[in-house]
Amino acid sequence: MLEVVNLKKYFDVPAVNDVSFVIHKGETHGLVGESGCGKTTTGRTIIKLYEPDAGKIIFADQDITHLTPEEMLPFRKRMQMIFQDPYSSLNPRMTAGDIIKEPMIIHKFPKDEIDDRVNNLLKLVGLNSEQAGRYPHEFSGGQRQRIGIARALAVEPELIICDEPISALDVSIQAQIVNMLEDLQHELGLTYLFIAHDLSMVRHISSRIAVMYLGKIVELAKSDELYSRPLHPYTVSLLSSVPIPDPDKSTQRKLITLKGEIPNASNIPSGCNFHTRCPKAKPECAKVDVSLQDKGNNHFCACPFV
Amino acid sequence: MTEILSVQDLHTSFYTSMGEVKAVDGISFTLNKGEVLGIVGESGSGKSASMLSIMGLAGRSGRVKAGKIIFNNQELNAENVRNLRGKNISMIFQDPMTSLNPVLTIGYQLREVLRRHKWQGDIRARVNEMLELVGIVPRLKNYPHEFSGGQRQRIMIASSIICNPELLIADEPTTALDVTVQAQILSLLRGLREKFGMSLILITHDLGVIAGEADKVIVMYGGRIMEEGTTREIFYSTAHPYTKGLLRSVPNPENPEARLIPIEGQPPNLLNPPKGCPFVKRCPQAMKICLEHKPETFTLSQTHKFSCWLGVKNDA
Numbered sequence: 001m002l003e004v005v006n007l008k009k010y011f012d013v014p015a016v017n018d019v020s021f022v023i024h025k026g027e028t029h030g031l032v033g034e035s036g037c038g039k040t041t042t043g044r045t046i047i048k049l050y051e052p053d054a055g056k057i058i059f060a061d062q063d064i065t066h067l068t069p070e071e072m073l074p075f076r077k078r079m080q081m082i083f084q085d086p087y088s089s090l091n092p093r094m095t096a097g098d099i100i101k102e103p104m105i106i107h108k109f110p111k112d113e114i115d116d117r118v119n120n121l122l123k124l125v126g127l128n129s130e131q132a133g134r135y136p137h138e139f140s141g142g143q144r145q146r147i148g149i150a151r152a153l154a155v156e157p158e159l160i161i162c163d164e165p166i167s168a169l170d171v172s173i174q175a176q177i178v179n180m181l182e183d184l185q186h187e188l189g190l191t192y193l194f195i196a197h198d199l200s201m202v203r204h205i206s207s208r209i210a211v212m213y214l215g216k217i218v219e220l221a222k223s224d225e226l227y228s229r230p231l232h233p234y235t236v237s238l239l240s241s242v243p244i245p246d247p248d249k250s251t252q253r254k255l256i257t258l259k260g261e262i263p264n265a266s267n268i269p270s271g272c273n274f275h276t277r278c279p280k281a282k283p284e285c286a287k288v289d290v291s292l293q294d295k296g297n298n299h300f301c302a303c304p305f306v
Numbered sequence: 307m308t309e310i311l312s313v314q315d316l317h318t319s320f321y322t323s324m325g326e327v328k329a330v331d332g333i334s335f336t337l338n339k340g341e342v343l344g345i346v347g348e349s350g351s352g353k354s355a356s357m358l359s360i361m362g363l364a365g366r367s368g369r370v371k372a373g374k375i376i377f378n379n380q381e382l383n384a385e386n387v388r389n390l391r392g393k394n395i396s397m398i399f400q401d402p403m404t405s406l407n408p409v410l411t412i413g414y415q416l417r418e419v420l421r422r423h424k425w426q427g428d429i430r431a432r433v434n435e436m437l438e439l440v441g442i443v444p445r446l447k448n449y450p451h452e453f454s455g456g457q458r459q460r461i462m463i464a465s466s467i468i469c470n471p472e473l474l475i476a477d478e479p480t481t482a483l484d485v486t487v488q489a490q491i492l493s494l495l496r497g498l499r500e501k502f503g504m505s506l507i508l509i510t511h512d513l514g515v516i517a518g519e520a521d522k523v524i525v526m527y528g529g530r531i532m533e534e535g536t537t538r539e540i541f542y543s544t545a546h547p548y549t550k551g552l553l554r555s556v557p558n559p560e561n562p563e564a565r566l567i568p569i570e571g572q573p574p575n576l577l578n579p580p581k582g583c584p585f586v587k588r589c590p591q592a593m594k595i596c597l598e599h600k601p602e603t604f605t606l607s608q609t610h611k612f613s614c615w616l617g618v619k620n621d622a
Contacts, residue, residue, distance in 0.1 A: 034484035035455075140572045141349075170348040171511055172588075175555035175568030182565070197484060200514075204557040204566070227562070241489040243514025245556055247537045250518040257493060258486045261454050 001025040001191045002079075002159060007045060007055035013265040015041040017215035018055070020292075023159070028185065028192040030206030030223070032199055032238075036262060038215040039195045040084075043161045046193070047081055048072055059159070077107045080152035084164035086144035090136040096122070096147050097132030103154045121150040126180065142173035146180070153184065161193045166201065178205060199242045203227055211235050214262065214273045217292060221299040231301040233278045272303065280305070307338040310473055310505050311360070316373035318352075318359045327576045329355035329368070331529035331584075337473070342499070342506045344520030344537070346513065346552070348573055352529035353509050357475050361397055362387035378472070393423040396466035400478035402458035406450040413446025416465050423469050436464040440494060456487035460494070467498060474498075475507045480515065492519060513556060517541060522609065525549045528574050528584025530600075535610035545612040548585045583614070591616060 002023040009016040016038045023029045031039045045052050048064070057065050064075050080103075083089035090099055100118050109117070119129040125146040136144055145165060152160055162181065166174040178201060184190060196202045202209060203223050210220040211234065219232040230236045237256040244250045258277050263269055269276045275285035282305070292300040318330040330352045337343050347353045359370045360377075362384055375382040377395060387395075399405040407415060416433045425432060437444040440460040442453075450458055459479065466474060476495065480488035492515065499506055508519055516523055516537065523540040525533045525548065533546040544550050551569035558564055571588035580586050586596045595615050604617025 034486065142572065170573070171513070171552055172348060172555050172569035173572075175566035176570070179566055179568060199485065200557045200559070200562070203562045223562075238486060241485040243488075243512060243518050244559055245513035245517050245541075245553065246559065247517045247541050249559065250514070255489060255493070257489050261456060261487075 001060060002046065002193070003056075003058040004042075004046060005056040005058070007042065007057065008053045009038075009041055009045045009050055010053050011041075014215050014268065015265065016045060019212075019215075019217055020055075021210055021217065021220060023191060023193060025158075025191055026185070026189055027208065028194050028206045030202040030209035031193060031195045031212065032197060032202050032209060033212035034197060034238075034262060036214075036265065037212040039212050040163055042212070043081070043163050043193060043195050047076070047079055047161055049081075073107075077155045078157055079159040079161065080155065080157040081161045081163060082145075082148050082152050082165045085168055086141050086148055087136075087168070089148055090144055092136050095133050095135055096127075096139070099136075099147060100132075100150045100154050103151060107155050109155075117154065121154055124153065124184070125150045126176075140173075141169050142176060145169060145173075145177055149177075149180070149184075153188070156188075157190070159191045159193070161195070163195045164197070165194075167196065167198060174201065181205070199239065211238065214265065214268055216273065216290070216302065217300075218274065218290075218302045219300065220292065221297075221301075225297060225299050229299070231295060231299065231306045232274075232303045233280050233306075234274050237279070307341075309336055310339045310378060311337040312374075312376040313356070313360065314374040314376070316356060316359060316375065317371040318355050318364055318368060319371055320355070320364075320368045322367065322577075325577050328529055328579065329576065330359060331579075332373075333524075333526070333529075333531050334373075335524055335531070335534065337505055337507065339472070339505055340499070340503050342508060342519055342521045344516040344523045345507065345509045345526060346511060346516055346523060347526035348511065350528075350573055350576060351526040353526050354477055355529075356526075357397065357477055357507065357509060361391055361395065361475065363391075363397075389423075392419050392466075392471075393469040394471055395473045395475065396469070396471040397475040397477065398459075398462050398466050398479045400481055402455055402462055402482060405462055406458060408450050411447050411449055412453070412461050413444075416446075416461075416468060419465055419468050425469070432468065436468045437461070439498075440464045441490075456483055456490065459483060459487075459491055463491070463494065463498075467502075467504070470502060471504065473505045473507070475509070477509045478511070479508070481510070481512070488515075495519075513552065525552070528579060529576065530584060531603075531613060532585065533610075533612040533614075535607070535612075539607065539610040543606070543610065545606060545610070545617075546614050547589050547591050547616070549612075551588075551590075 005020050007019045033039045044050050097118050104114050122129050166177050206223050209223050209226050210217045213234050219235045230239055237258050240256040260277050271286040271288045272290045275281045288304050290302040292302050295301050314334050316330055316333050320327045320329055345353045358364050360375050417429055420429045434444045440463050442460050480491050520537045522536050524531055527548050532548045554567040569588050574584050582598050583596045583601050586592045601613045601615045603611050603613045605611050
């Protein structure tokens with residue numbers, strides 16, 4: 001469905017640095033990492049909200065890397081995005097109905113169908129058609145996220161980039177939205193790129209997961225494989241930091257706390273960019289090649305020493 | 307064990323242009339010296355409002371309408387809390403980006419606390435000592451924007467414990483931080499507790515953080531306490547349908563792919579709260595009585611209580 005090859009995006013400093021991965025039709029591909037690791041920039045560059053600086057984006061066997069905005073329009077219909085913040089991603093002066101209608105007008109859906117479609121979309125995301133005339137401030141956070149999802153679904157996309165779709169929501173509402181995304185995927189055959197920092201939710205929803213650190217993918221594997229057998233020292237410490245909602249297990253686990261802070265992107269360490277914080281760092285880590293290697297079972301890891 | 311804090315039937319309301327919001331609707335609890343109390347609840351459940359009431363920080367639109375707050379055998383009021391705040395009781399806020407004053411150096415902000423509470427000793431040495439304790443190189447002349455989010459939260463912690471408080475209230479101290487930084491901050495708080503015997507109230511919506519850190523837990527919803535007990539009681543002998551719902555909403559670490567069971571519906575509107583139990587509209591086990599009457603509190607063990615009409619059966 002989507003292939004990203006050696007993608008690079010710079011904002012004066014490298015934000016996405018040589019990222020490659022493939023998403024198959026109908027799967028959910030997770031992308032995790034901490035603030036500033038480049039996961040959101042990756043998502044936004046794929047959908048060409050940002051122009052890539054190098055590399056290729058191949059969507060449904062067509063290279064879309066260098067398309068102009070006009071040429072991009074038909075592809076935009078096929079790939080949509082759901083944003084993190086349900087408060088700032090909806091125009092407060094438009095009604096829910098108009099928000100959902102807008103992409104259909106842009107993509108020239110037959111006018112007589114649009115109103116019916118809005119009603120169906122509202123039902124699809126668990127709202128009712130009477131709510132079409134209300135403004136975003138009249139909805140709760142979870143309901144607003146449903147409107148954002150209805151807007152993304154309006155043009156019948158094949159790929160949806162979900163950028164932290166649940167991190168602004170309360171725990172009880174997060175589960176509602178995750179279940180809805182899973183149901184919609186089955187019903188409509190959607191493919192997701194699921195970007196998040198909540199590692200337990202990413203594991204729940206994704207079939208494969210890529211872990212990013214400072215603009216690079218450090219590890220990529222099937223979800224079960226990644227969580228049961230993490231290889232990269234960064235993934236190991238990241239997973240050990242996730243709190244476990246079970247008092248007994250949480251006292252038994254071994255926490256691997258990282259020292260220090262993520263280095264500034266304007267001053268990225270040479271070689272393996274994690275070597276300054278890595279608990280297993282060796283002198284040669286400052287100049288090793290960190291391209292992803294298959295360690296067996298389609299489990300890719302950037303650390304040459306594991 | 308010595309009791310350090312006792313809150314009795316606290317009611318706090320905020321007065322808005324749309325009417326009175328009963329943010330805290332009659333909560334009571336006690337905390338012993340050295341204990342960690344976790345408070346869980348969603349946005350608007352009243353967890354932060356109850357803590358601001360204790361600190362005397364409910365603001366101009368907020369008012370503590372009824373109830374007693376007793377700290378170290380002394381009843382708190384608007385006057386005496388000013389001298390305890392920052393010294394005996396301290397608070398860390400959720401957002402490290404906005405809780406420090408951006409136009410003052412961090413050295414100034416730390417010294418300010420000591421001066422306000424007339425610190426008897428070398429102020430400069432104390433500031434350096436505290437920053438080292440939380441793992442920050444004392445760059446006293448730097449401004450908050452020159453530090454990262456995790457560093458700012460450490461500076462906040464340093465300023466809140468600089469007068470050796472007996473009680474620290476941490477309101478979502480790690481929510482704005484990444485998991486690896488969260489782990490660093492939680493282990494820092496653990497170390498401080500062990501070293502100084504400080505009591506801690508930890509407010510969070512993350513059940514994982516509660517499981518790892520708290521001795522006992524209060525679950526709040528719609529301004530009321532739904533369930534309270536030791537951490538083991540809350541996780542392993544869960545009584546309240548809301549607590550059960552919360553625990554089922556997060557992926558099970560044993561079976562991560564199993565479908566989640568969300569709590570349906572939306573949180574209540576506190577401007578127009580339900581007459582009976584605040585959870586009634588979302589509760590899978592709601593009965594007729596729940597619509598009309600606020601539930602009584604039922605006791606399951608010395609430490610475990612829950613507020614739900616289902617408790618009637620347990621008593622019979």
